Amino acid sequence: MKPMLTLTDFSQIKALSDPFRAEIMMRLMEKPYTGQQLSEHFGMSRAKIHYHIKDLEKNGLIEIVYTEEKNGIIQKFYQSVAAGFIPADQLLPYKEVSESARQLILQMNERSKKHILSAPEESFIMDKASEDPSEWNFVGSLWEFTATRVQFQAWVKKYHNLMNELTSLAKDAEKNPDSKVYFVSTTALQIDEPSMDRYKEKEKNQD
Numbered sequence: 229m230k231p232m233l234t235l236t237d238f239s240q241i242k243a244l245s246d247p248f249r250a251e252i253m254m255r256l257m258e259k260p261y262t263g264q265q266l267s268e269h270f271g272m273s274r275a276k277i278h279y280h281i282k283d284l285e286k287n288g289l290i291e292i293v294y295t296e297e298k299n300g301i302i303q304k305f306y307q308s309v310a311a312g313f314i315p316a317d318q319l320l321p322y323k324e325v326s327e328s329a330r331q332l333i334l335q336m337n338e339r340s341k342k343h344i345l346s347a348p349e350e351s352f353i354m355d356k357a358s359e360d361p362s363e364w365n366f367v368g369s370l371w372e373f374t375a376t377r378v379q380f381q382a383w384v385k386k387y388h389n390l391m392n393e394l395t396s397l398a399k400d401a402e403k404n405p406d407s408k409v410y411f412v413s414t415t416a417l418q419i420d421e422p423s424m425d426r427y428k429e430k431e432k433n434q435d
Contacts, residue, residue, distance in 0.1 A: 229257075233289075233310035238322060240287045241315060245324045249280055250331035253289065253308055254339055260293050260305035281306060289313075333415060340413035372424045380416075387414070 235241055243249055255261060255269070263281055267274045284290045285306070293307045313332070315325045351366055358364070375383075391412070401407040 229308060230310040232312045232314055234314055234316050235319060236316045237287065238319060238324070240289060240313075241319055241322060241324045241328050243283055243287045243289060244313065244328035245331060247331050247334075249284060250328070250335050251338075252277075252280055252284065253332070254335040256290050256306055256308040257311055258339075260307040262303045262305055264303070333417070336413060337415060340411075343411045343413075370424075372419075372422060374422075380418075384416070387416075 235244075244253065251270075252266065255266065261269075263274055263277050266272075266281070267277045270277065281290070285292075289309060290306045291309050292304045294305050296303045296305070313328075319325055354365060356363065361367075398407075
Protein backbone atom coordinates (compact mmCIF):
# COMPACT_ATOMS: atom_id res chain seq x y z
CA MET A 229 0.00 0.00 0.00
CA LYS A 230 1.33 3.44 -0.96
CA PRO A 231 1.44 6.18 1.69
CA MET A 232 -0.33 8.60 -0.68
CA LEU A 233 -2.00 8.45 -4.11
CA THR A 234 -2.57 11.48 -6.31
CA LEU A 235 -6.05 11.44 -7.84
CA THR A 236 -5.88 12.48 -11.48
CA ASP A 237 -9.39 11.71 -12.73
CA PHE A 238 -12.70 13.34 -11.81
CA SER A 239 -14.37 9.92 -11.55
CA GLN A 240 -12.02 9.05 -8.67
CA ILE A 241 -13.12 12.15 -6.77
CA LYS A 242 -16.76 11.39 -7.48
CA ALA A 243 -16.37 7.83 -6.18
CA LEU A 244 -14.82 9.03 -2.90
CA SER A 245 -17.44 11.74 -2.38
CA ASP A 246 -20.08 9.04 -1.87
CA PRO A 247 -20.50 8.52 1.92
CA PHE A 248 -20.93 4.74 1.70
CA ARG A 249 -17.95 4.25 -0.59
CA ALA A 250 -15.88 6.43 1.73
CA GLU A 251 -16.88 4.06 4.54
CA ILE A 252 -15.81 1.05 2.45
CA MET A 253 -12.50 2.75 1.71
CA MET A 254 -11.80 3.25 5.41
CA ARG A 255 -12.33 -0.47 5.98
CA LEU A 256 -10.04 -1.36 3.09
CA MET A 257 -7.35 1.02 4.32
CA GLU A 258 -7.15 -1.03 7.52
CA LYS A 259 -6.88 -4.50 6.01
CA PRO A 260 -8.04 -6.64 3.05
CA TYR A 261 -11.66 -7.78 2.87
CA THR A 262 -13.66 -9.95 0.49
CA GLY A 263 -16.96 -8.81 -0.95
CA GLN A 264 -18.71 -11.39 1.25
CA GLN A 265 -17.04 -10.05 4.40
CA LEU A 266 -18.06 -6.49 3.53
CA SER A 267 -21.58 -7.71 2.77
CA GLU A 268 -21.84 -9.29 6.22
CA HIS A 269 -20.31 -6.28 7.96
CA PHE A 270 -22.64 -3.72 6.37
CA GLY A 271 -25.69 -6.00 6.26
CA MET A 272 -26.04 -5.40 2.54
CA SER A 273 -26.51 -7.78 -0.37
CA ARG A 274 -23.40 -9.04 -2.15
CA ALA A 275 -24.73 -7.62 -5.41
CA LYS A 276 -24.80 -4.07 -4.01
CA ILE A 277 -21.38 -4.45 -2.38
CA HIS A 278 -20.01 -5.89 -5.62
CA TYR A 279 -21.30 -2.83 -7.51
CA HIS A 280 -19.44 -0.43 -5.20
CA ILE A 281 -16.27 -2.56 -5.14
CA LYS A 282 -16.14 -2.74 -8.92
CA ASP A 283 -16.51 1.03 -9.22
CA LEU A 284 -13.70 1.62 -6.70
CA GLU A 285 -11.52 -0.95 -8.47
CA LYS A 286 -12.29 0.55 -11.90
CA ASN A 287 -11.12 3.93 -10.63
CA GLY A 288 -7.85 2.52 -9.33
CA LEU A 289 -8.69 3.16 -5.65
CA ILE A 290 -8.62 -0.48 -4.50
CA GLU A 291 -7.01 -3.65 -5.82
CA ILE A 292 -6.98 -7.41 -5.28
CA VAL A 293 -4.04 -8.18 -3.00
CA TYR A 294 -4.49 -11.95 -2.81
CA THR A 295 -6.97 -14.77 -3.37
CA GLU A 296 -7.98 -17.86 -1.38
CA GLU A 297 -9.92 -20.95 -2.36
CA LYS A 298 -12.74 -21.95 -0.01
CA ASN A 299 -15.20 -24.75 -0.80
CA GLY A 300 -14.15 -24.62 -4.42
CA ILE A 301 -14.80 -20.87 -4.66
CA ILE A 302 -12.03 -18.35 -5.28
CA GLN A 303 -12.28 -15.52 -2.77
CA LYS A 304 -10.81 -12.17 -3.75
CA PHE A 305 -9.38 -9.94 -1.02
CA TYR A 306 -9.46 -6.23 -1.80
CA GLN A 307 -7.47 -3.45 -0.17
CA SER A 308 -7.02 0.28 -0.68
CA VAL A 309 -4.07 1.12 -2.94
CA ALA A 310 -3.00 3.92 -0.57
CA ALA A 311 -3.31 5.11 3.03
CA GLY A 312 -4.30 8.58 1.83
CA PHE A 313 -5.42 10.46 -1.26
CA ILE A 314 -4.63 13.92 -2.64
CA PRO A 315 -6.24 15.54 -5.74
CA ALA A 316 -4.15 16.72 -8.67
CA ASP A 317 -4.14 20.47 -9.35
CA GLN A 318 -6.48 20.20 -12.34
CA LEU A 319 -9.19 18.65 -10.16
CA LEU A 320 -9.25 21.38 -7.52
CA PRO A 321 -12.02 23.48 -9.19
CA TYR A 322 -14.55 20.67 -8.67
CA LYS A 323 -16.69 20.96 -5.53
CA GLU A 324 -16.66 17.14 -5.23
CA VAL A 325 -13.02 17.40 -4.11
CA SER A 326 -14.02 19.06 -0.84
CA GLU A 327 -16.94 16.66 -0.38
CA SER A 328 -14.72 13.59 -0.82
CA ALA A 329 -12.31 15.00 1.78
CA ARG A 330 -15.22 15.68 4.14
CA GLN A 331 -16.53 12.12 3.79
CA LEU A 332 -13.11 10.53 4.39
CA ILE A 333 -12.53 12.67 7.48
CA LEU A 334 -15.99 11.79 8.82
CA GLN A 335 -15.21 8.09 8.39
CA MET A 336 -11.81 8.54 10.06
CA ASN A 337 -13.49 10.10 13.08
CA GLU A 338 -16.05 7.31 13.17
CA ARG A 339 -13.20 4.78 13.27
CA SER A 340 -11.61 6.79 16.10
CA LYS A 341 -14.86 6.57 18.07
CA LYS A 342 -14.98 2.79 17.63
CA HIS A 343 -11.36 2.42 18.75
CA ILE A 344 -12.06 4.51 21.87
CA LEU A 345 -15.12 2.44 22.77
CA SER A 346 -13.32 -0.88 22.27
CA ALA A 347 -10.00 0.11 23.89
CA PRO A 348 -8.96 -1.89 26.99
CA GLU A 349 -9.42 -0.31 30.42
CA GLU A 350 -5.66 0.05 30.85
CA SER A 351 -5.66 2.58 28.00
CA PHE A 352 -7.26 5.17 30.29
CA ILE A 353 -5.42 4.40 33.53
CA MET A 354 -3.12 7.19 34.72
CA ASP A 355 -0.02 6.03 36.62
CA LYS A 356 0.01 9.32 38.47
CA ALA A 357 -1.47 12.79 38.22
CA SER A 358 0.91 14.95 36.22
CA GLU A 359 0.84 18.04 34.04
CA ASP A 360 3.85 16.70 32.13
CA PRO A 361 2.61 15.23 28.80
CA SER A 362 5.57 12.83 28.70
CA GLU A 363 3.98 10.94 31.61
CA TRP A 364 0.53 10.56 30.05
CA ASN A 365 -0.74 7.17 28.87
CA PHE A 366 -3.18 8.72 26.43
CA VAL A 367 -3.92 12.03 24.73
CA GLY A 368 -7.35 13.58 24.54
CA SER A 369 -7.54 17.31 23.87
CA LEU A 370 -9.29 19.96 21.81
CA TRP A 371 -7.50 23.01 20.49
CA GLU A 372 -8.89 26.07 18.77
CA PHE A 373 -6.75 28.95 17.50
CA THR A 374 -6.55 31.72 14.94
CA ALA A 375 -3.75 31.57 12.36
CA THR A 376 -2.97 32.47 8.78
CA ARG A 377 -3.12 29.75 6.13
CA VAL A 378 0.68 29.89 5.80
CA GLN A 379 1.13 29.42 9.56
CA PHE A 380 -1.31 26.51 9.61
CA GLN A 381 0.38 24.78 6.67
CA ALA A 382 3.77 25.21 8.36
CA TRP A 383 2.38 23.41 11.41
CA VAL A 384 0.93 20.63 9.24
CA LYS A 385 4.38 20.05 7.76
CA LYS A 386 5.92 19.82 11.23
CA TYR A 387 3.16 17.45 12.34
CA HIS A 388 3.80 15.05 9.47
CA ASN A 389 7.55 15.21 10.10
CA LEU A 390 6.86 14.33 13.73
CA MET A 391 4.73 11.32 12.75
CA ASN A 392 7.46 10.16 10.35
CA GLU A 393 9.94 10.50 13.21
CA LEU A 394 7.69 8.35 15.44
CA THR A 395 7.39 5.72 12.70
CA SER A 396 11.15 5.60 12.35
CA LEU A 397 11.68 5.52 16.12
CA ALA A 398 9.32 2.56 16.60
CA LYS A 399 10.26 0.60 13.47
CA ASP A 400 11.58 -2.40 15.45
CA ALA A 401 8.97 -2.25 18.24
CA GLU A 402 7.05 -5.29 16.97
CA LYS A 403 10.00 -7.48 18.01
CA ASN A 404 9.71 -6.25 21.60
CA PRO A 405 7.23 -8.36 23.67
CA ASP A 406 6.53 -5.32 25.90
CA SER A 407 5.29 -3.21 22.99
CA LYS A 408 1.66 -2.07 22.76
CA VAL A 409 -0.42 -1.08 19.75
CA TYR A 410 -1.27 2.64 19.72
CA PHE A 411 -3.77 4.52 17.60
CA VAL A 412 -3.32 8.18 16.62
CA SER A 413 -6.13 10.18 15.07
CA THR A 414 -5.82 13.87 14.28
CA THR A 415 -8.31 16.22 12.70
CA ALA A 416 -7.34 19.82 12.00
CA LEU A 417 -9.32 22.08 9.70
CA GLN A 418 -10.80 25.52 9.29
CA ILE A 419 -14.19 25.93 10.97
CA ASP A 420 -16.99 28.42 10.40
CA GLU A 421 -16.86 30.21 13.76
CA PRO A 422 -15.02 29.99 17.12
CA SER A 423 -17.08 27.61 19.26
CA MET A 424 -14.83 27.94 22.31
CA ASP A 425 -15.02 31.72 22.21
CA ARG A 426 -18.82 31.46 22.20
CA TYR A 427 -18.56 29.39 25.37
CA LYS A 428 -16.31 31.97 27.01
CA GLU A 429 -18.68 34.76 26.01
CA LYS A 430 -21.56 32.80 27.52
CA GLU A 431 -19.60 32.46 30.77
CA LYS A 432 -19.00 36.22 30.85
CA ASN A 433 -22.72 36.93 30.37
CA GLN A 434 -23.58 34.57 33.22
CA ASP A 435 -21.16 36.38 35.52
